[in-house]
Amino acid sequence: MPAFPREEMEAMVARWLEANRRCEERGDWRPLADLYTEDATYGWNIGPDQDFMAVGRAEIRDLALGAEMGGLDGWTYPYQRILIDEGNGEVVGFWKQVADAVRPDGTPYEVPGIGGSWFRYAGDGRWSWQRDWFDLGNVTAVFVEMMKAGVLSDGMRRRLDRAAAGRPIPGYYRRGESPVPLW
Template identity: 65%
Template sequence: MAEFDRAELDEMVARWLRANQDCEAAGDWRPLADFYTVDATYGWNYGPTQEFMAVGRDEIRDYALGTEMDGLDGWTYPYQDWVIDDRTGNLIGLWKQVNENTRPDGSHYSPQGIGGSWFRYAGDFQWSWQRDFFDFGNVSALFLEMITANALSDGMTKRIERSVAGPLPGWYPIGKGPVPLW
């Protein structure tokens, strides 16, 4: 496996963080698709029976950064730290998921646990793949708490309604996706 220039990887992270902040502010994550190779893959596990996989930049734009992120305006994903391996091009970004709404005690709605993304750098300031990981139980508990407190935005309510109405593009039973998750 090729080695990568550490300064280039650091610049990739800086570009990625700036673009993420811009997308959070706009409430539209689709522009992040330009950070992926044409044939990149992006997936995550969602509990014991489902996983998500987008194959190719267009599916990443339309499904992972589009359909899956629509309704998440008001959410930010501040990265807490990075682990960078310049020998392999593997990067792990550890992030939190934070909603702009607050509980009666003033704390922001945010799941407990660790969230993160594992990336493979392809060169030319692009990812060849991304795999997200997060604590499904804590995320589920947070959304239930927000539903109970009537703290969901209209967009988030519509997003949940879309999800329960039937399978969305990119969702597969565990192990049945077009590309292995791990």
């Protein structure tokens, strides 16, 4: 694993955070794909039997940042803490998932627990891979609560309908069968 100058990695993290802020404002995360290498991978676990994996910048743009983030326009993912390991070229960021919809008491719908991203830096201002984690049970509970309250976005309803249709979804693989392992 290559080592990188601390200043270079700090500059990459600052660039990433600013790009995230702009994408949140637009409700479109696809421009973040420009911050990955052409052959980068991006994945996460979806429970005991399923993983998601996007292979290559195009799939990261279309699947991970497009289809999977579809319906989450208006949501923010404020980073709470970022750890940089310049010796291994890795970054870990801990974030929250906060909806733009609010409960009757005025508090935002927010996924409880800890979410995060683990990145490998490739140099030249790009990530070579990213792995996310989040509590699927808490995510599901918040979506169900929002559905019952009638505050799910149209995009999120379409996304949930897609998941419930029973057809294969691009990027989803049975555990252990993704083209690139999570680990």
